[in-house]
Every structure is written in structure tokens, then in C-alpha cells.
Amino acid sequence: MDSHIAVRFDDDRAYVTLDRPDKHNGLTIGMLEGLVDAARTVGRRDGVRAVILSGNGPSFSSGLDVAKATGDPLAMARNFIPLPWRGTNTFQEACWAWRRLPVPVIAAVHGRCFGGGLQIALAADIRFATPDAEFSVMEARHGLVPDMTGAATLSRLVGMDKALLLTMTADTVDAAYAARIGLVTEVSDDPIATAEALADRIATRSPHAVAGAKRLFERSWQASTRRTLAIERATQLPLIVRLAGRRGDR
Known part of the structure; x- marks a missing residue:
């Protein structure tokens, strides 16, 4: 099964790309498992000084592909159960695995960054976004709450009131607003190039x-x-x- 997650190494950098462009990188169970495996692969690689996390195609990620994911209820249930030695289930580990790495993880965001896709970006250490990027904590539209570590990242980054506002309304916000409240670190016309430049600077440090x-x-x-x-x-x-x-x- 294709996980639609691409991993590439270039000198001291790892590039991890969501690669389901025809679906705006809508997340499947296989992609979540692929993200967990990708983080392990990066963690085992000597000499990596930074990870750049991005999405192929028109968007970073439009969030969970609900129709695809719920098409296999047994897989949903199996991956919802947390592993006791890890403390996370697959949905959560697809995000939190990047926090476990000892190197900076930089998300380069463009297009849609919704739902589970936003929670993946929030689990990165730093986020750069294009001016036309859009963000939404969209779970409330499906009668749900963020459950892919968003509860552990969102309020820390933007404060409790903004986290509740974004979560309860499921509104879509633009990159300028996201940067103003701390949802993203900076707005950049070329977030991958900006991420690479930052990775180069960090690589000069111990x-x-x-x-x-x-x-x-x-x-x-x-x-x-x-x-x-x-x-x-x-x-x-x-x-x-x-x-x-x-x-x-x-």
C-alpha cells in the first residue's frame, strides 16, 4: 500500500513530503502510518540537522479524508487505541513523532492547511506559510474536536481564547491572521527556501x-x-x- 509519504535526504537535511496531490493531501490511515514510519526513518539517520515538512501539489493538507478513513472502521478503531509504552495512538503519533526528534522540524505550508493537516503543522517546531495559505481547525464541522495532538499544541501557541475561537467556529483564516496570533511563525513567498535558509543557520550551531x-x-x-x-x-x-x-x- 502506498503511504503517499515521500522521504528524501540531502546532505544534513531530511525532506518529508505529503504526496497525495490530487486529493490536496487528504490524510488516509496509510498516510498517518507513513508519517510515523518517516519520523522513525529520519531519527535513525546519522547527520540529519533539520527536517523540512511540506505537501506536494496545491495544498499542504486538506485534513483527514473522512470518506476514505471511515471506509475501514476496523482500521480506524485499531489505530485509535494508544500504545501504552508510547502514550499516543497512530493519529496522534503522526504529529507527535516530529516533537520526539532531537532536530528542528520546519513545516513549509501552502494552500489548505485544515484539520489533521493543521495539527501536523502545529507539531513542527517552526512554521512558514505562503501569503495565500488558509488555516482551519475544522473538526467542529464534522461534530468532532481536534484529536491529533492539537489540544497539546494549539492553546500553547495562540492562547486559550484564540484556541477556543478557532476550534468552536471552525472558521478559515488567512496567513496574515495566522502569523499575527502565532499559529505560524512567518509568512514567506517561498516557505521551503526560507526553511532551508533557517536550517543552514541552525546547522552552524552545536x-x-x-x-x-x-x-x-x-x-x-x-x-x-x-x-x-x-x-x-x-x-x-x-x-x-x-x-x-x-x-x-x-
């Missing part, structure tokens, strides 16, 4: 410091101040030891 920064902010995002400071110390200590070791070797 990979251990970059991984530590990602881990630090992920673990402390909603922690108490006391817990955050403990996480800071735990993250910094091995970096200090590594730095001291390098200087001692000179």
Missing part, C-alpha cells in the same frame, strides 16, 4: 545545544516555575560538561 533547546522548551512549556528551573539545570549540565571537556582537550 547539535547538542540545538537538541537541548528543543528538549528544554518542550518539557517546560506548561511546567511550574520550579519544575522549569529544574529542567533547565538538567538540560544545561551535560552541555557544560561537554564544553569543559572540549576545552580541556586543547
Whole structure:
């Protein structure tokens, strides 16, 4: 079965592309499983310093292909059950797997970025979007709520009130508004080129410091101040030891 997920490596970068362009990259169960496998493939590859996540064709992703996904109720049910050692089901892991990687994941968004597609983009560390990109937390249109880690990312990025507004209305918003509220990082005419330029800049920094920064902010995002400071110390200590070791070797 074709997962419609393409993975390509170029020097120290991994390119992961949603590749079902004739359906605006509407997500199938196979694509979600393919995203999980792609993240594992990238994680096993030595030397990767950044991941660029994008969509082929007219859109990043129009969200879950409901007709296709619900056509196999057993597969839906099987993939809805979380794995106890992972804490996520397949729908969630297709997004959260990118948070587990120690390298920056940059989403390059264009066209439609709806529903599950938006939740995949939100699970990236940074999002660049074309001026004509459109965004919608569209689950309410189907009588549902976001369940692909959107509850763990949306309110953190835009605040509780904006998260509720987007979720309850299922409105479609443009890139300028998305950037203004923090749903995307920046608007760019060429988000892939912008992502590549950022990846080049980050690659000049210590990979251990970059991984530590990602881990630090992920673990402390909603922690108490006391817990955050403990996480800071735990993250910094091995970096200090590594730095001291390098200087001692000179």
C-alpha cells in the first residue's frame, strides 16, 4: 500500500513530503502510518540537522479524508487505541513523532492547511506559510474536536481564547491572521527556501545545544516555575560538561 509519504535526504537535511496531490493531501490511515514510519526513518539517520515538512501539489493538507478513513472502521478503531509504552495512538503519533526528534522540524505550508493537516503543522517546531495559505481547525464541522495532538499544541501557541475561537467556529483564516496570533511563525513567498535558509543557520550551531533547546522548551512549556528551573539545570549540565571537556582537550 502506498503511504503517499515521500522521504528524501540531502546532505544534513531530511525532506518529508505529503504526496497525495490530487486529493490536496487528504490524510488516509496509510498516510498517518507513513508519517510515523518517516519520523522513525529520519531519527535513525546519522547527520540529519533539520527536517523540512511540506505537501506536494496545491495544498499542504486538506485534513483527514473522512470518506476514505471511515471506509475501514476496523482500521480506524485499531489505530485509535494508544500504545501504552508510547502514550499516543497512530493519529496522534503522526504529529507527535516530529516533537520526539532531537532536530528542528520546519513545516513549509501552502494552500489548505485544515484539520489533521493543521495539527501536523502545529507539531513542527517552526512554521512558514505562503501569503495565500488558509488555516482551519475544522473538526467542529464534522461534530468532532481536534484529536491529533492539537489540544497539546494549539492553546500553547495562540492562547486559550484564540484556541477556543478557532476550534468552536471552525472558521478559515488567512496567513496574515495566522502569523499575527502565532499559529505560524512567518509568512514567506517561498516557505521551503526560507526553511532551508533557517536550517543552514541552525546547522552552524552545536547539535547538542540545538537538541537541548528543543528538549528544554518542550518539557517546560506548561511546567511550574520550579519544575522549569529544574529542567533547565538538567538540560544545561551535560552541555557544560561537554564544553569543559572540549576545552580541556586543547
